[in-house]
Amino acid sequence: MKEIINxxxxxxxxxxxxxxxxxxxxxxxxxxxxxxxxxVANQPMHLAGALDIDSSNNAxxxxxxx
Numbered sequence: 001m002k003e004i005i006n007x008x009x010x011x012x013x014x015x016x017x018x019x020x021x022x023x024x025x026x027x028x029x030x031x032x033x034x035x036x037x038x039x040v041a042n043q044p045m046h047l048a049g050a051l052d053i054d055s056s057n058n059a060x061x062x063x064x065x066x
Contacts, residue, residue, distance in 0.1 A: 001026050001043045010034065018058050025055035 006012045009030030016028035024047040027040050040059050042049035051059075 001041050001045070005030065005039055005041065008032070009039075014039070022052070022054040022058040024049060025051065025059050027058055 002014065002016070005014050005026065005028075009032060011031070014028055014030045016026060018027060024043050025040065026043050028038075030037060030039055042051070
């Protein structure tokens with residue numbers, strides 16, 4: 001999924017948020033035609049892209065408190 005995202009964003013630059021947390025979802029920022037956009041995508045290479053609690057929290061950009 002990251003390869004696909006990098007192929008469509010400007011200058012092939014994608015800033016991923018919480019890269020090591022919940023690897024079954026990709027959340028981050030990139031630019032399309034100069035405009036900043038947020039990107040949320042399931043990662044089918046991990047847990048077949050199934051969403052769980054951690055990936056849902058990651059997608060909503062909530063801070064997790066323990």
